[in-house]
Amino acid sequence: MSRIFSVGAVLAIFLTSSSSTLAAGSATGTISSVAGDYNSGMLVKLSGPFANPDNCARTDWYILPDNHPHAQLLQAILLSAQAGNRLIGVQLDGCVDNFPRIIAAWN
Structure with missing residues (x-):
């Protein structure tokens, strides 16, 4: 049941995101680190x-x-x-604060 929720949630995010989503890139991997309490959001x-x-200026997070x-x-x-x-x-x-901006996630 939770797998169905995850798939439905991801679809909802894609459907409510802007049309520029189609031209965006993607990345995959395991999460090696996260950082909270940054000025503009969560770093991954x-x-x-x-x-x-x-081509955002930051290429680490x-x-x-x-x-x-x-x-x-x-x-x-x-x-x-x-x-x-x-x-x-x-x-x-x-880009946000020179970092590539995450607009959707799935696992």
Whole structure:
């Protein structure tokens, strides 16, 4: 049942995101580190190659902005993937504070 909820939640995020989602890049890996209490949101570091489709200045972390309409849901998805050491995928679009911006996540 929780798997169905996860898939439904991800679909809802994609459907409510802007049309620029189609041109965005993505990255996958396990979450090696997260940092909270940053000025603009939650920082996430993934194992594996770093994706930077919009050539943001920072190439070490991704950011999930606090003002994302689904920030709490995405934070829960990211933290549960980290806790379970599961592979996670993130959809990227644009830059926030020079970090590639996470707009969706799935695991």
